[in-house]
Amino acid sequence: xxxxxxxxxxxxxxxxxxxxxxxxxxxxxxxxxxxxxxxxxxxxxxxxxxxxxxxxxxxxxxxxxxxxxxxxxxxxxxxxxxxxxxxxxxxxxxxxxxxxxxxxxxxxxxxxxxxxxxxxxxxxxxxxxxxxxxxxxxxxxxxxxxxxxxxxxxxxxxxxxxxxxxxxxxxxxxx
Numbered sequence: 001x002x003x004x005x006x007x008x009x010x011x012x013x014x015x016x017x018x019x020x021x022x023x024x025x026x027x028x029x030x031x032x033x034x035x036x037x038x039x040x041x042x043x044x045x046x047x048x049x050x051x052x053x054x055x056x057x058x059x060x061x062x063x064x065x066x067x068x069x070x071x072x073x074x075x076x077x078x079x080x081x082x083x084x085x086x087x088x089x090x091x092x093x094x095x096x097x098x099x100x101x102x103x104x105x106x107x108x109x110x111x112x113x114x115x116x117x118x119x120x121x122x123x124x125x126x127x128x129x130x131x132x133x134x135x136x137x138x139x140x141x142x143x144x145x146x147x148x149x150x151x152x153x154x155x156x157x158x159x160x161x162x163x164x165x166x167x168x169x170x171x172x173x174x175x
Contacts, residue, residue: 102171109159110169116140122163129171130158145175 113130116138122128131139131154138158145157160173 005117103144105174106169106171109161109171113140113161114168124163124165124167126159127158127162132156132158 070080084168094102109130116130122140122141126142127144129141129144131141133154135155139154140156144160157175159171160175162170162172164170
């Protein structure tokens with residue numbers, strides 16, 4: 001098609017385009033005999049919200065879900081969550097058992113300290129040493145095991161301890 005340059009050519013071109021548009025816009029009669037009304041009725045519902053699929057072109061895609069898959073995933077998530085919680089409780093139990101063991105050890109050492117020979121008044125916050133004397137009795141001392149030199153008076157050091165403000169003993173070291 002060539003470009004139109006003169007006014008008469010433009011008018012002729014415009015009329016030609018109008019005729020083409022009229023032919024394309026012609027009303028064609030509908031043959032009702034060819035339409036399958038039963039098939040059209042299947043495509044219509046009184047309650048579109050109850051359809052298991054989108055009822056309009058712009059509607060959301062609805063896919064049927066595999067119930068077994070959903071339940072299996074939920075069950076797996078439940079097992080994972082409960083296993084994680086059980087592991088957390090087990091760790092807490094281990095911590096509590098360790099704390100109970102430490103308290104029992106503190107109690108045993110404290111009993112030995114209060115039955116031991118003490119030749120001074122212990123001061124809060126100071127470090128002391130509990131020694132066993134020749135298998136007989138215990139002695140509380142200010143002198144550390146490495147400070148005795150050659151003149152060891154006691155068989156073994158039971159614990160390095162510190163007197164706390166509530167007059168309980170904290171075990172610093174048990175050689």
